Amino acid sequence: MRISLNWLKKFVDIKISDDELVRLIGARLVEVEGVIDETHKYDNIYVVRVASAEKIPDTHLTLCQIDAGAADVAKVEKNEGLIQVVCGAPNVREGMLAAWIAPGATVPASVNEDAPFVIGKRKMLGKYDSYGMLAGADELDFGDDHSGIVEIDPAVAKSGDKLADVFELNDKILDIENKSLTHRPDTFGVIGFAREVAGIMGVKFAVPAFSAEALQKSAGQDTANLSISIASPDICERYSAIVLTKHGEIKKKYLTWQDTILAKSGMRPIDPIVDATNYLMLLTGQPLHAFDYDKFVAVGGTKKPQINVRLAKAGEKLTLLDGKEVALVPADIVICSGDTPVALAGAMGGASTEIDENTRNIIIESATFSLYNLRKTQMEHGIFSEAITRFTKGQPVYQTMTVAEDCAAMLADGFKIVGEADEYPKPAKQDVVKITTHEINNLLGTEYGDDLIVKTLENVGFEVKTGAELTVTAPLWRKDIHIKEDIIEEVGRLLGYDNITPTLPKHGTANVNKMLELKTRIRNLMASYGANETLTYSFVSGRLIENAGQDTKNSYKIVNSISPELQFVRQSITPSLLDKAHMNQKIPYDKFALYEFNKVYQVAWGRDAEDVPVERTRMGFVLAERKTKGAAYYKAKLYVEKLLSELNIPVVFRPMTTEIAMAKPYEPKRAAEIFTHEGQFVGVVGEFRGLVRRNFKLEDYAAGFELDLDVVLENTKNKVVSNDFVVKDKEDVTITTTKTYAEVLAEVEKDNPGAEITPLGIYQPEGAKEKNITFHIVKK
């Protein structure tokens, strides 16, 4: 949303600098994404009188002599006080007031372009000097109209006036982050915004006269011309409508201040009726829609308009103003003439009731609709207009009729009210909140007095009754005030959170988080082992799961995934690392070890006591080398053994028989299951199945492990030393055997109690059944 500071200042007296104002708005109301500085955008642009206009024969051009009055213009040759300009617009004529961009000035519409267009002196047709240009609305950045130059009302300006002074164009525009006002629909009009600014300034907001006049009007005019029926107040809380009939022409001759406001707010002037509805929306936050009365009646086949507001029915279609036919969905709210949909409520009008140059009678709609339905409509049909942006915040209902009447007042030159109807089936009650000053200060950590609190709330329209406690009634436009904390928010925010002194509360001492501590410990160890900690996505593709030999049915499936690459919640860490191993081999890295800690989920594990999926924390590890031969298993085993021994978890390695998901990528004949001495399963280590390796395009030398970190944590113990630091004896022993290494080691350990036993190597002569295992034994 864009808000002109000049416009804002019409509603609230601001005595501080613009920078300070912007800072305060940011600190106490809403995120200001940026400030668009237009204080020089209209420099050297003047109101001029066209003193003479002569057609140049055989061209579309007109040779004009203009009177720039007292304008202080350099680089211009005057002839009898007049300046010569060649103009191509068909509507240029003697006597009119126009906007003249003087030589040296920048065309306003081009100021944000890479190369802003600076006007100079030009020679036209080889013989006419032309100084500057007479500007059209498009060049002045007031719209798309390129049909002619703008004409200025002699009642508002005279030649020589600066255009910027006439239309208050030396302005700064606030670019507001809409999301940060999601809960404040009342601030989506400049009046509501100004009310908050007044509150921030500590002054009472005065409701502007235009609205106040309308507020005093009674709504009880002739209602015989139309009837309104709302299917349920849940979809439309209030629907007000006014019927206007044409009694004259609205002459759109001059550039108006209102046009410039539309432009500054990011909208474009279109025609007087649409402009009036848009202007009022920007002013009050209440979107309006205009129907062609006669078309409306014709579509419904009724004598008088019967407006029906209801949900769309399956199969219904509607052609919108932009010419697109949409298939309505049951969440859409539609405005019907009789039973025929003629507009998509809050989103866009229908083509069948569009106003045009022949329109004689108009229905002005001013209503509120369910934001929930409109959000669905917005998403379903992809409509993102200024109006629906406001409706989807939940517009307050109190002003629908008065805004419609304001609209009638704006169009009074050409139209008069001949009927009104207002359907408001379940009038809203304003919440009353009782709160004490102590409660406010107690939560904020402030010492604000009663008077200050009362004044702060009253400034923005709250009614406050004082007494033992404050009885606070929210204004009509606030639908978000229900509990004490809402009042505390108002007080704290308007008086400035920055004025609250930061303090430190009492605190105790924290407990150690053992899992974090374990991970930190492992992280340090793994770094010293030359491994690289990695993070990969929790979501993987079905292909990745299958490539790793796992079943996608065991993965939770994301229904709104960004892409098929991110469709499933992973079951284990290893497959993600295999994927990254391939990528790194391509870079190319010849040797590396990747590992990751993260959480995994499997459908097969079911739910826990909280009825959410059972969660396990895992450590996955994959090493891969290019151009290396041999059994990678032993390197992965070395890593896991070193790691677990540092954590003082004695384990045994058993041939792999398990078929759990974690084990799927591993080759059973070249992988082991890891158990604690007490028989608790810790994880798996091994080389990968040939098929898996081929699926992930890995070279042969690759292995990994995956550990259940919850089990590791449970079994982690402090390291205990033997206290026997003196070496008594040491020897190397070679044993020739057909047994497994573990069996032999057990025998050696039995023979050498308390000794430190390190394997030195295993040698197996070619063709021999037996192997020779050499140990280094240090006795202490």
Next chain:
Amino acid sequence: MEELEKLKQELKKLNAEYSKIKDVAVEKRAEFGRELNAKKIAILDKIAKAEDALLDRKVEALDVTAPVAPNERMPEVYSVFDGSKHPLMMELDRVVAIYQSMGFDVMESRQLDDEYHMFDSLNFAKEHPARDGYDTFRTEEGLIPPAHTSTMQNRVLKSYKHLLGEGKEIAVVVPGRVYRNEDVDATHEHTFYQCEGVYVSETCTMGDMLGILREFFEKYYEQKLNIRTQPGYFPFTEPSLEFMIEKPKALGGKKGDFLEMLGCGMIHPNVLKMAGIDPTKYHGFAWGGGIDRLVMLRYGLKDVRYFESGNLNFLREFN
């Protein structure tokens, strides 16, 4: 072996079938061809599997208890100079350590949660637009990979509320991985890390919240900092604020440059109620902010996508 032979025979027979196509009526040929192709694909798939199984059968078994394969060199770990720690994890450790020094316990966030914890227990009205605003992923079962670490607030409150009865306070931070359904570019990731904080006691104030947060960032950036706030909106806090710090000198900050660091606010009474805490007696505050951005600021990193890339060119920068 026999099975593979059988499959190959079947394939041969099937290939022969193709010649019969000329005996089929012209209008049925396409269908005939389609059926044959489908059969062929199925058999080829079976053959591939059987061949793989055969290869697997040829795999030589290892002595998984041994430290090395016979006649190979004893394995060694890689050089310490190649090792690295993930910068996000190091940062998270540092953040958590500071909060711990300030008396905050640590509870890690879940990565798959439900509607109750993600929204209901946080005072999101059933159809509140804010539910869409969080761009949440959902599983077929309606589970949610959380879009914010606030998904743990209800658990934190429930599991620590006994402390309130003992006259103590709840002080917990929740680091964790969160997910949002948004397009990825240099500054947006669908997967990122946050750290949540929760504090509840009988006497705490918004002043305390601002104090705690300023204290944290002053310790984190090792300098005195100016802070600013901006009104915010979250269904689970009232009032809600955005918290900013003046850009620290270490990051090349100048006076008047402010960085938005996190969202915070006084815990909404309904959130306390949902956890069985009496909001008329106790109140609290909570906050949550991203970790990825802290890391990017620290190292001057320009592209968030490196974090989950697994790319060693990036990872090995962080020894």
